[in-house]
Amino acid sequence: MSPETPAGNVWPIWEVFVRSSRGLSHVHAGSLHAPDAAMALRNARDLYTRRNEGVSIWVVPADAIASSDPDAKGAFFESPQGKDYRHATYYTKSEGVKHL
Amino acid sequence: MSTPETTTQETETETTGHGDISVGVTTAGTSGDATASATRITPGNALRPEDIALAVSRGTAKPTEDVAEFALRLGDDALILAQRLGHWISRAPELEEDIALGNIALDQLGHARSFLSYAGGLNGKSEDELAYFRSEDEFRSVELFEQPNGDFAVTIARQFVVSYYQFELYRRLTQSADATLAGIAAKAVKEVDYHRDHSAQWVLRLALGTDESRRKMIHGFKVIWPYVDELFADDDLTARLAAAGAAVEPSSLRADFDRLTGEVLAEAELEVPQVPAALGGGRRGKHSEHLGYMLAEMQVLARQHPGASW
Numbered sequence: 001m002s003p004e005t006p007a008g009n010v011w012p013i014w015e016v017f018v019r020s021s022r023g024l025s026h027v028h029a030g031s032l033h034a035p036d037a038a039m040a041l042r043n044a045r046d047l048y049t050r051r052n053e054g055v056s057i058w059v060v061p062a063d064a065i066a067s068s069d070p071d072a073k074g075a076f077f078e079s080p081q082g083k084d085y086r087h088a089t090y091y092t093k094s095e096g097v098k099h100l
Numbered sequence: 101m102s103t104p105e106t107t108t109q110e111t112e113t114e115t116t117g118h119g120d121i122s123v124g125v126t127t128a129g130t131s132g133d134a135t136a137s138a139t140r141i142t143p144g145n146a147l148r149p150e151d152i153a154l155a156v157s158r159g160t161a162k163p164t165e166d167v168a169e170f171a172l173r174l175g176d177d178a179l180i181l182a183q184r185l186g187h188w189i190s191r192a193p194e195l196e197e198d199i200a201l202g203n204i205a206l207d208q209l210g211h212a213r214s215f216l217s218y219a220g221g222l223n224g225k226s227e228d229e230l231a232y233f234r235s236e237d238e239f240r241s242v243e244l245f246e247q248p249n250g251d252f253a254v255t256i257a258r259q260f261v262v263s264y265y266q267f268e269l270y271r272r273l274t275q276s277a278d279a280t281l282a283g284i285a286a287k288a289v290k291e292v293d294y295h296r297d298h299s300a301q302w303v304l305r306l307a308l309g310t311d312e313s314r315r316k317m318i319h320g321f322k323v324i325w326p327y328v329d330e331l332f333a334d335d336d337l338t339a340r341l342a343a344a345g346a347a348v349e350p351s352s353l354r355a356d357f358d359r360l361t362g363e364v365l366a367e368a369e370l371e372v373p374q375v376p377a378a379l380g381g382g383r384r385g386k387h388s389e390h391l392g393y394m395l396a397e398m399q400v401l402a403r404q405h406p407g408a409s410w
Contacts, residue, residue: 011194032196035305042298043196046203052144 014040015065018048019056026058034059147287149213149227152280156221161280166340168222169240170347171281172230173383174269175215176241179231180391181262182209183398184249193252200298204259207291214284232402236392237385243378244327246391250320253306253313257320260299264361265331266292268353277345300364307368318370325373330380332357337383 011033017026029048034040040059049057068076080086155161163171185205192198216227244262249255270292273285306317332354341347365372381387402408 011196033194034196039301039305042301043200045294046200047196050199050203052142 011035013062014044014059015062016040016044016048017058017060018044018054020054022055026056029053031062037061147214147283149210149217152214152284153217153227155280156217161218162221163218163278163280164346165222166337166344167278167281167346168219169337170341171215171219173240175212175219175230176239177212177245177266178208178215179212180239180241180245180394182206182212183394184246185255185259187249188255197252201255204295204298207288207295211284211288211291214287218280218284228402232399236387236395239385239387239391239395240383241387241391242327242330242382243380243388244324244331246382246388246394247324247327248390250323251316253316253320254323255320256299256302256306257317257324259295260303260361260364261324261328261331263292263295263299264357265353267296268356268360269348269350272348272353276347281346303364303370304368307370317368321370322373322375325375326378327380329377330382333380333383335383 012035013031014034014037015031016029018029019026029044032040032043032047034043037059041057044057044059048054152161182205185201185208188201188205189198192201212231213227216230220226220230244258247254247258249258267289270285270289274282274289276282276285303317306313306320308314332350334349334351338347338349342349342352362372378388379386
């Protein structure tokens with residue numbers, strides 16, 4: 001997969017996701033410029049795992065990511081507020097259950 | 101030839117008492133996935149130059165005269181290349197490549213520090229004494245490493261040759277009868293493996309890119325290739341070390357080097373340049389005209405302010 005090269009001979013932007021250890025999720029670490037996916041992985045390795053931060057890297061063309069609209073914050077994210085019944089807070093913990 | 105009475109394991113475990121970082125190192129080895137964290141980062145556990153300096157100062161690792169000379173050669177190669185690559189910082193074509201070259205420079209500097217710390221064990225000299233207080237004719241690096249950066253393609257051509265040579269050398273040195281050499285090589289070979297990949301990626305992209313990038317890549321190899329033969333020249337020292345099982349004859353690396361670089365060059369639709377070999381002589385202290393200027397810049401601060409630290 002290769003994103004379209006922007007005008008002006010500038011390398012396209014890639015978003016970098018790093019998994020720090022087995023069993024954990026990939027977490028967004030930042031972004032970088034690279035001419036193609038293979039170089040993006042290598043640049044990500046050099047930029048975001050040089051202090052032993054990762055065991056796995058994903059790179060994604062920045063323009064392949066669809067993001068939510070910051071202006072729609074109210075409609076998108078404020079509606080769940082106050083809806084306590086969506087949280088498992090009304091249950092009595094059974095005896096002997098340690099991790100709940 | 102005797103083998104130093106140390107094992108890699110011993111030098112690796114002696115991590116206490118020299119730097120706060122060892123606190124993180126000793127716990128890193130025992131932390132499994134149970135303690136995994138997305139935010140807590142440890143430096144990891146690996147053989148560091150400080151471990152070698154400590155083993156040398158305690159007398160648990162001491163090179164023979166031949167091994168010390170060999171370590172000096174490899175240490176000087178890496179040191180000179182690190183200094184050259186460091187010049188790219190803030191000057192590379194892109195920020196990302198700036199950091200990539202900087203990382204490679206730091207890897208090479210790490211190898212240099214390890215090799216020089218070990219070489220200094222023969223006469224009680226520190227890595228800094230060897231790096232900053234020897235003159236040009238006392239350096240044992242081959243001429244390839246001191247060749248000027250040129251443009252990006254020249255630097256990539258030099259790095260490509262260096263990385264494939266160092267990989268073949270260090271890969272074999274992991275089996276060295278000298279445990280410290282083997283330990284340094286085992287750490288270095290993984291890093292050099294990445295340097296191979298980095299430079300090969302760029303050889304392909306430059307050679308198969310635009311007309312201009314291809315022209316520059318061809319020029320880069322033409323400039324660098326005269327210094328290839330010196331890498332694989334045997335001499336009395338390497339013959340003795342090979343006989344003792346401490347190292348290998350450089351000439352024995354050539355077939356693998358030719359085959360593996362040949363594969364990349366073929367994919368890049370490049371020919372091996374047909375150029376006469378340079379005279380060479382770096383292992384005997386005879387260098388090209390470039391090294392003296394480099395050393396003047398590299399050594400001036402340490403010589404102006406002996407013992408300074410920052």
